[in-house]
Amino acid sequence: MRTTARDEMEAELRTVISEWQEGRSSFRLLDAGGGSLSRIPTEVVPVLTVVDISPEQLERNIADEKILGDLHEVDLGVARFDAAVAWDVIEHLADPWKVVRKLLAAVVPGGIVILAGPSRYSLQALVTRLTPHSFHVWVYRHIFKKPHAGEPGRAPFPTVHHADISPDRLADLIAKAGHELLYFRTYERSKRGKLKKTVPLLGLAYDMAARIGSSVSGRNMLESDFVMVIRPAADGGR
Known part of the structure; x- marks a missing residue:
């Protein structure tokens, strides 16, 4: 079977996450806009908190904690989670950088934030x-x-596709705020x-x-x- 760019990305991402979670028996994961299915390639079972604006999506999720709310407004806490993920979410946000900043603040030192979405x-x-x-x-x-x-x-x-979700623009905002980009790839x-x-x-x-x-x-x-x-x-x- 032919290996696709998506296959390569998933393998690379799995490696990055595996290296980060080495030695952990569990971790606290925030899935922002996780809907009915939380997606993060990990062999370690996390304690999962999901935030979503859709009650129908939340009802189908098997998270440990479910929070119904708008990511722009909901209180995510400070240094509460070991990792956070927003997968296919930021294209729907009116102010994606505001939400990304909240995710970064919600993660403990040494934690990670995973962002995935469409290339503008x-x-x-x-x-x-x-x-x-x-x-x-x-x-x-x-x-x-x-x-x-x-x-x-x-x-x-419904999508917004704010200019801040352009991969280069987002990477630049992250760097200027003093954060470290551990992995970055575009793919089909x-x-x-x-x-x-x-x-x-x-x-x-x-x-x-x-x-x-x-x-x-x-x-x-x-x-x-x-x-x-x-x-x-x-x-x-x-």
Whole structure:
């Protein structure tokens, strides 16, 4: 089976996390916007706290502690967790840097914060920004065959794609605040393969647009997502 960029990213991320958690029998993990499924590649079972704005999503989660609330407003505490993760969350936030700062402050010295989301430079993100949410729901239901898409507690959720989630911009904000970037990678995690199987002509058009856009912009517009692991400054950036 061919190894994909996503496979490589997951293996690299697992290595980074394994090295960090070496010698730990457990750790306190905050999953910000974790919804119904908390995603972090770890062999150590964490004590899990999940914060989400959707009661339907929280109800399906098996976290030890569940907090219903808006990440912009909810009190995450200070140095309360060993690690925090926000996976496919920051693209939905009106003020992502505010929330990232809260996550960094909520982690103890020596802890880590994992951020993952769409690359704002990708063709997928561009299409998302230029089309209404109703179109995203239609695509999920009729192209990706998810009949319950858009119902309460089910993806796709409304997106903002604030400029601060651009990978380079976010990395710069992190560095200027004195935090350490332990791992950073962009990769393709788009549904392009399924699109090409379901609607071949549309998939071909997507490929052509991405390649032309990449040539013009000087960026790989097929790299749809990014992941970064941050070690907060000693004071959590407070």
